[in-house]
Amino acid sequence: MTQDELKKAVGWAALQYVQPGTIVGVGTGSTAAHFIDALGTMKGQIEGAVSSSDASTEKLKSLGIHVFDLNEVDSLGIYVDGADEINGHMQMIKGGGAALTREKIIASVAEKFICIADASKQVDILGKFPLPVEVIPMARSAVGAPAGETGRSSGIPSGRGDR
Structure with a gap:
């Protein structure tokens, strides 16, 4: 399977965690986009979604899924998103898609976080x-x-996160 086919497979596999009648938290990025495509098949069975980015919001709406503002919901059953790296202890780096703050806030109100990723994200x-x-x-x-003084680079990200 290609990397994109693996992303699609894990996106569709995450549907098993979606309960009918709920509002689903949705992340951003290429793997989350495959989950959104899969979620579109359940649009009549869920109340809607809370999105972590403008790109995901656009995709959800294009599939006819109602997008709630986080301020409109008390909690979420699940939040589904990808990761940039995952180690064997299930620790991960997330946020490379420029929606880090929104992802963290939405994940914090979800009962479960379902991380979807292909094998290329697994690292030692x-x-x-x-x-x-x-x-x-x-x-x-x-x-x-101060960040520049550490020798690290900084700048405006090129992702389509929460701008």
Whole structure:
């Protein structure tokens, strides 16, 4: 199977965790996009979704799935999203798709987090993928200068997260 076929397979496999009549938390990225495609087959069985990014919101709406604002829901049964790296202890790096803060907030109100990823995301040691740090716009200069002093690069991400 190709990497894209594996992503599609895990996206569809995650449907088994979706309970009819619920609101589903949905992440962002290429693997989450496959889950959204699969979720489209259940649009008449779920109340809707809460999305972590504009890109996922657009995709959900294009499939006829109602998208709730997080402020409209008390809790979520599940949150389904991918990861950038996962080690054997189920620790992971997430947020490379530029929606880190929204992903963390939505995941925090979900009863279960279902991580969907293909084998390319499995690593022995975390850290090959750069650790994302999201800074809110009003703090960009206050945080950016000290971050630059560490020798790390910083900048506006190219992902389609929560912009």
